[in-house]
Amino acid sequence: MEHDLLIINAFFYDPTWPVPINKGFLSINNGLITGFGRMSELPAISARKTIEAENTLAMPGLINSHNHAAMTLFRGLADDLPLMIWLNEHIFPAEAQFVSEEMVYWCSKLAAAEMIMSGTTTVADGYFHEDQAAQAFADAGIRAIAAQGVIDFPAPGVPDPTKNVSSVADFINRWQDHELITPAVFCHSPYTCSAQTVKNAKDLAAKTSSRFFIHLAETEFEVRKSKEEYEVSPVKYLHQLGVLDESTVCVHSVWLDDEDLQILRDSGATVATCPESNMKLASGIAPLKEMLELGLTTGIGTDGCASNNNLDLFQEMNTCAKLHKVKNLDPTVLTAREVLKMATIGGAEVLGIAETTGSLEIGKRADLILLDLKAPHLTPFYKPESLLVYAAGGQDVTTVIINGKLIMENRQILSFDLTECMKQVDRLSKKITKPI
Ligand SMILES: [Zn+2]
Structure with missing residues (x-):
């Protein structure tokens, strides 16, 4: 079966898992997580898009x-x-x-x-x-x-x-x-x-x-x-x-x-x-x-x-x-x-949505993010939770998948025109002529 999306060679982390997966894959189809595991266990599946995610940490959004x-x-x-x-x-x-x-x-x-x-x-x-x-x-x-x-x-x-x-x-x-x-x-x-x-x-x-x-x-x-x-x-x-x-x-x-x-x-x-x-x-x-x-x-x-x-x-x-x-x-x-x-x-x-999102589980909605680990403030890499809470920042997120759709890739928002949006907010802010 052809999948919508396949992420390969990533370090997968989920705080609900007992241990992370170093060098793993995760497959997505019809908005859902359909499988994940070690690269050595990757089944023979084809995907419309494959993300090569070496030196990347993948986690729930x-x-x-x-x-x-x-x-x-x-x-x-x-x-x-x-x-x-x-x-x-x-x-x-x-x-x-x-x-x-x-x-x-x-x-x-x-x-x-x-x-x-x-x-x-x-x-x-x-x-x-x-x-x-x-x-x-x-x-x-x-x-x-x-x-x-x-x-x-x-x-x-x-x-x-x-x-x-x-x-x-x-x-x-x-x-x-x-x-x-x-x-x-x-x-x-x-x-x-x-x-x-x-x-x-x-x-x-x-x-x-x-x-x-x-x-x-x-x-x-x-x-x-x-x-x-x-x-x-x-x-x-x-x-x-x-x-x-x-x-x-x-x-x-x-x-x-x-x-x-x-x-x-x-x-x-x-x-x-x-x-x-x-x-x-x-x-x-x-x-x-x-x-x-x-x-x-x-x-x-x-x-x-x-x-x-x-x-x-x-x-x-x-x-x-x-x-x-x-x-x-x-x-x-x-x-x-x-x-x-x-x-x-x-x-x-x-929020009452834990059955469908919030963790990386087969059958849940594919809501996940990828962070680039090749940065001085994220080197060396011992423990993912330490790195994510005490060293990383939002700017380290490179790729965002929501409901199985690629919403941001390489820090480019794909779903809408961000420049136009910022222009509109700037225009609205001009109406506020002085601090209130
Ligand atoms: Zn409030």
């Missing part, structure tokens, strides 16, 4: 568990500010003024390019005009869990907040059967949505078997306000509303007490941790060591570009591992392998 892709437009617009001032005085006003359908399309596409070029093959996105984001991801060829935003004030594309949940229902309907896009619900936070809105949004997610994303316990201020208003922490508040379960993704989860951690574990809710965003906004450090000890399913996200300010998950993994070591004053906390799992299979579990 990275999964970004939390992003607001269109916010690439606001990269570097407002830095060095506390979250509530950053959000209320800079980001929300900028969004009210500059977020439009075309902005979301081009800026999400730019984000897709940045993610693809740094090894991300799946992104969980939450924003407004999410149809445009989903279209941008589909056109770019990146897998996405695209979640339309819910918030209790007039939002881009949803001027009437009473329609915030029904607009998500329409969005989910439109994207239900797409090969690359899985629609979902992004309920902004317990402090921007009323109890009724949160419950309605969760009901919709449950009814449509969709993921329910919510920013949760991001700052100490949020916890204090929640206790003043509801007499309980944000986690207990959501628990009382009945919205914590296996399909709820709690983004950030920085300020948790022991009881909160136990509630999250017992509910089966998952966590998307965003260390660099939490560091940049000085929100705090999530209790990741405790989460992993309790067995919480955890993925890693960059958050939007305005609070990071890039979407490179290799950099995020590096920061994440080091941050939790220094927080605990213990270098054994969060090993390179653990953080790689969070950025691959862990992310897939958080």
Whole structure:
């Protein structure tokens, strides 16, 4: 049988495997991984395209568990500010003024390019005009869990907040059967949505078997306000509303007490941790060591570009591992392998897609990346996990395959015109004449 794609002579690594394969092959057909093994075991198959991958490391594509892709437009617009001032005085006003359908399309596409070029093959996105984001991801060829935003004030594309949940229902309907896009619900936070809105949004997610994303316990201020208003922490508040379960993704989860951690574990809710965003906004450090000890399913996200300010998950993994070591004053906390799992299979579990992606397995979707090992900072090569987390960067990714399709080869994006996309985002940025 002729295959679509065959990768030969690569070093294959997957954090879920007990040992890597040095000099191996992997075959792909109809979007799926059909086989892999040592070169000595390569069956007599022909392929429409063969990638000679000597001196290359092949691994599962990275999964970004939390992003607001269109916010690439606001990269570097407002830095060095506390979250509530950053959000209320800079980001929300900028969004009210500059977020439009075309902005979301081009800026999400730019984000897709940045993610693809740094090894991300799946992104969980939450924003407004999410149809445009989903279209941008589909056109770019990146897998996405695209979640339309819910918030209790007039939002881009949803001027009437009473329609915030029904607009998500329409969005989910439109994207239900797409090969690359899985629609979902992004309920902004317990402090921007009323109890009724949160419950309605969760009901919709449950009814449509969709993921329910919510920013949760991001700052100490949020916890204090929640206790003043509801007499309980944000986690207990959501628990009382009945919205914590296996399909709820709690983004950030920085300020948790022991009881909160136990509630999250017992509910089966998952966590998307965003260390660099939490560091940049000085929100705090999530209790990741405790989460992993309790067995919480955890993925890693960059958050939007305005609070990071890039979407490179290799950099995020590096920061994440080091941050939790220094927080605990213990270098054994969060090993390179653990953080790689969070950025691959862990992310897939958080997003409910682990049956089809997140690791190199026969029958799973072919979402994988190749890194060039012939670089001074990657020499010598002892252990793949050490090299990937502590030495490599997104720029080392040369080739990206998503859903069995070659999306980037030799650092050239093949799925769309990147120059045109950057030109469009530059044009949009000119409308922002002065820093907000
Ligand atoms: Zn966020």
